[in-house]
Amino acid sequence: MSQRALAWLWAALLLVCTALLLTQLRQPDFWDTRITALLPASDQSARLQRADNQLAGAFESQFVLLVGGPQPVAAARDLKQRLQAVGLSADQTDNRPDQQLDAYRYGLLSDELHAADSEQLSARALERLLLPGGSEAVSRDPFGVLDSWLQERFSGPLRLRQGMPGLQHDGQLWVLVSGQLQASPYALEVQQQLHSALAAFHVQWPEAQLLRSGLIFHAAAGATQAQREMSSLGLASVLGLCLLFWLVFRRLRTLALLLVPIACGLLLALPLTGLLFGGVNLLTLVFGVSIIGIAVDYALHLQCQRQLVAEQPEQRFWSALLLGLVTTLVAYLGQLLTPMPGLRQMACFAALGLLGAWLTVRLWLAQWPLSVHPATAAAARRLAPLRLREGQRWPWISLLVLLLLALAAISRLQFSGSLQQLNPSPPQLIAEQQQVQTLLQQPGGSRYLLVSAPDGQALLQRLESLDAPLQQLLAAGELSAYTHTARHLPSLARQQYNRHALRQGYLQALPALRAASGLPERLQQQAVAALDAAPLLTAALWLDSSAGAPDAALWLGAQTEGGWLAIIALGEASPAAISALQQLAIAPDLLYHDRVASLSAQLAHLARSMASWLALAVLLLGLLLCWRLRRAAWRALLPPVGAVVLTLGCLSLVGGIGLFHLLGLLLVLGIGLDAGIFSAQEPDSEATWLAVSLSCASSLLAFGLLAFSATPALHFLGLTCLLGLAFTWALVPFARAERPGFSH
Template identity: 55%
Template sequence: MSEATRPGRLERLAAIGWAGLLLGCALLLAGLLSKGAALDTRITALLPETRQGALLEYAEQRLTQAFEDRFVLLVQGEAPARLVADLKARLEQSASVTAFDDDILHTPDSDLSAYRYRLLSPSLAAADNDAWVQRGLRQLFTPGGDADPRQDPFGLLDAWQDQRLAGPIRLIDGLPAVKDEGAAWFIVSGQLTSSPYDMAMQQRLGTALAEFSDAHSDAELLRSGLVFHAAAGAEQAKRETLTIGIGSLLGIALLLWITFRRGSILASLLLPVACGVLFALPLTWLLFGTLNLLTLAFGASLIGIAIDYALHFQCARQLAPEQPLARLWPGLLLGLISSLVAYLVQLATPLPGLRQMATFVALGLIGAWLTVRLWLPWFTPRPHAATARIATRLNRLRLPLHAPRYWGLLALLGVLAVVMIATRLSADDDLRQLNPSPAELITEQQRVQILLDSPTASRYLLVTAEQEGELLERLEALDADLADLEAQGHLTHYRHLAQAVPSKATQDANLERVRQAYRNALPELIAQAGLPPALLETAQRSLESVPLLTITTWLDTPVGQADAMLWLGADADDERADMAALITLGDADSTAQQALARLAAPEYVLYQDRVATLSSHLAQLRDQIALCLAIAVAGLAMIFGVRYRGRAWCVLLPPLGALLATLALLSALNIGLTLFHLLGLLLVLGIGLDAGIFSTEHPDSAAVWLAISLSCASSLLAFGLLAFSATPALHYLGLTCLIGLASAWALVPFARAGARSLSSRQDTP
């Protein structure tokens, strides 16, 4: 070790202190692992944190609770009773299901018998006396019927239930089922034992279903529920963590071995990466309380960035050992700062997942840089002759000082890029870019929802009122328009509490209509049926005191529990005492969406399209990131202008040229710009700045050109694998970096030539 490279006493103490800090991180990581700290598999962690009103947040919470911990399975095959029994038994044995919906077709007769005279179907309300008599006769003389001539001679509750609670689910052979083109799908649904993101429960549930499918190869099974999407996302994240992390590590290791041919040098290059991960992993986990698997998949790209510092260090050490290391530190520090700026901008975003990713990578970069600065000067591996040969050959790829044709071509491409961006660049804020679920699973989910005619909770109307009666009246007032939209095919379905609990005015009107029928139609029914005349007085006496059906009473019944998510009560918002309820909506076309927006014109009605709202948040966030990117470019341009003065454009050419090239290529391929493309551009900016800084600091250095080339190649390996990710967000980010980094490397020769030309002019008297 020469005097020029020998660490001082202060650096020795700092190296020891860094070792102690890493030891503490290792102990912290061991503690987190031993405690079984939670791993988060939610792709929705990438979604913005919305600041909604308390009432709207409460509504979102109720809908989430109603749907997220439930599942629905549809099974079809021979001997359905045996299939359903076996499926339930396997699910119970897996300890993944806490309860099944065995009462899915519970009849409310016994629960609502006291309120039957206030629950009148629209067809009976509009019927004349003869129609009432004929219905009563059918109730009395239908074989197998359960008529009650004293309490309900006209079958009021049956008629109301048939029209108001009608749905696609029917009992077939004693089992709940739905029909699809003549074939029957039998329903197995219930509640999970834990969160749908619990990976242990996901595995048990998946194993039980796989064993069922293996045992009944001829049976068909359809799945619906958040747990299946969460399990698919977790499996994909784990798979991509292995392929991206291990794949990039092996690719980079092979690249570095071919270049340096020394195991000790290879170890010294990978040591900063390992220390960076060891430093970042437990601290990020501790700061956020959980660790998203997407953070690990994205953090695999840290391999292609953190190794930059070690590459510049070792290339300088191997190819110019006589040079003091002090010449290298300013460029490395400036490279770290510029990369941190590019990453830490993401901390300003309202996306928890991206903030966690940014924190992980930023800490990893700091850890890698400190390892290079404090530890690597102590290692002096012997260089291999192949390294110098490769650097010499690579250094021939340089641009002559006077090459107007190349500069003219570059200028032409720049103009074309600007024109392409200005005329063809578009945006894409479709929320589906966050959905990593397999197409097969999405198709199954949609088919189940169509067969069951079930709400998706992605659209709803929120209605408020001061009193329960007023709330029910407002729900009824909206019903007519919603029914028209459904009848015209613009809205698949809708559901609200007033369909089961009419307003007081409607219940009073129903009761009066029933009393009228008992006065006019019941005597004729008794006469034609040959019933005792005394029955008339007994039946009419039951109409004297009829209780009012309330929302609370309805929700307390087994059949009414399914509507619990629609009721927000009066305590949903601390600032307002209004009662609130939801109207859940099915799929709506553009006509229905416009009509729903009009229905929400009164201040007591709010229309919420969760997908559209989140897409709007993504669009706003994309604009914010674009602004941050512009501010970062302007700020860095000022910093480099102060340091490099006339050479500042040489520093900025690789990163800014790469941004233009990437946006132009995306425009040419008609790929809409998303939030994640912009995040990728931030990374391109950070890595491209490293190349620009070192090529400007040392324009004639073969070691620097080799380090830049290896850095870009290693980053391309890491981000190239991200571009093939099945997670759309990671794919967009990786594709952007793949294009941008290749462009940045191709522009470095121009930056070197410009820096050499300016240096030669300054040296000329």
């Protein structure tokens, strides 16, 4: 097929991609704001995976706000109305477990009433009789069974304040506004609704204080940050590239032509990535826009070659350009081997973008008229003296010493599995969430016990048996909180036992109560008859009620492979408590799981795997270049491999490296290969040296700016690229010079 026909075919493909992209942009879920997309696929058991998913699902759909300030109750009511007005489902009715559990109260006996004797029960009934409406209350529930049980089981810090739940802490009243989302917290529309409601609230109540907890706040902060950085860092990168190219080429037409490959690369990568992955993560776009900034390298080499050497480049030039593409794609596509969907999406986006840029240069730019300015040749002449002169040994000795020092530092390198690299939330928001959990005395859900049993009732009984050791840890201050379904839903066996104990209390205490109070003789018969006729509280009834809704996230129920499962959510635990929990989980029906520790270990393992891939990639690329370039292969390998070694040495001095540092090193390897290959092909060419310098400078603008990102993952990647690309450019003069005592 002719060059002209291929050019038209490439134009037709870009038109199809344009139409596809316009269709995708109309889909509300095309943009994905989930940072969890970067997490590795779990290799844990199916039961643990289901438990994690259930806890995560419950956390995703709920949000909590604590309102403080001069008028917290009025402000909280206003905030509640504003959330409902924009379509966010704030709780509209107060949870009244006393009304929902009234019919089942006889099976709900507190520990205090269990331990009470007949005299204490009679005294309790007499106290209730003296209260307003006491005669009716005693006739229905002589000992206040339900009130006593509710006080014991729901004895959290919240109390009703003018009809709103609130708590007092350090002299400040905090009023609770909570709710359930009807849509995904990652949906941009939902996040915008939340932002508008809170902005209007702050205008109306400027002195009000807000403490936020819920995934929607983290998702909204991450999306806002990604959008802000996409515009600020992307704009800075584009402006920097334009200024750089203007200083060298001084032609608007040339400037426009150099940016065409970037646009075409984006046009190919964006819709096809969305098609393959069902959408595009905003972090992928931030990362991808910067990566495709290096797509201009191909145009730079072509432009410098045409202006300074020959208007129609030789086949040798195109071979080098193709070799640069292939080796760079090998470095990028290595990310497809990772089990992290987000990284695979980034790799696909980058590979498609670079392929689109290369095709644009090969099929279009080479055929377009050339525009020349004397400033280009002048820039090449000014850069030429930076090449090392023959016979210079001190630069080589210095380089050898630096490489040896870097290798010594690398020997002490540690891999970090810190989840900080995956958490883009502002520190203030993280602190607020921790404060909300502390004030409400709620478990965080990051660690839990997974309990199994043959059936539902056996599961409830097993949960009840674990209260004693957990209460010991709680009383000792080693465990901040814990909760499970059986804390609020007694097993049927426990309910029957409670009813029997209550019946005995009626028989022993009610005669003395009648004698002391003058209540009718039928009181005892009525109380016993009501007890015998009352239903038992089942798991289905409890979990379907609004009072039992919070327990639904902790109850996995029957499993397809057999058995029943439930979760005991645990709060902050000391090392002694963690040791005790792990010892407790030796039992075959218990499993202790720390989600944060598990993910950290998984990320550290993944970082080691990527380090192995990096070493393998260097080996494979070295063999490929030795086969292709023979004795000149060292020229191609010195900039990328030397830059990787020196960058690792620097990073090892400031702490451990993580997954995104290694990802950045893969990119440094790919970018440095372009510089090395052209230096090996044309070691004495001023055009090549100018193009390589511009390429490194433009890549530094594209990647190095990510070092200023507030998103930890992008910051670590950008910092690595900033160091690595600077080292790459500094090593190119060595690759273009003769080694002392050698010839090329």
